[in-house]
Amino acid sequence: MATVPHDVASARAFARAAAGLPWVLRQRDPVPPEIENRLTALQRARRSSSARRYIG
Numbered sequence: 001m002a003t004v005p006h007d008v009a010s011a012r013a014f015a016r017a018a019a020g021l022p023w024v025l026r027q028r029d030p031v032p033p034e035i036e037n038r039l040t041a042l043q044r045a046r047r048s049s050s051a052r053r054y055i056g
Contacts, residue, residue, distance in 0.1 A: 004014045031039070
């Protein structure tokens with residue numbers, strides 16, 4: 001909420017998004033902790049990999 005610009009259009013858009021939150025929470029399907037741990041490790045490896053660094 002802190003990053004939403006302070007104008008009418010943004011406030012309306014945020015309100016509409018927030019109104020859909022209960023549906024999102026009911027429909028979500030969280031991944032098991034083991035998969036979450038592996039995804040976190042993969043993200044760390046990607047961030048520190050030199051393969052994604054482009055020079056020039």
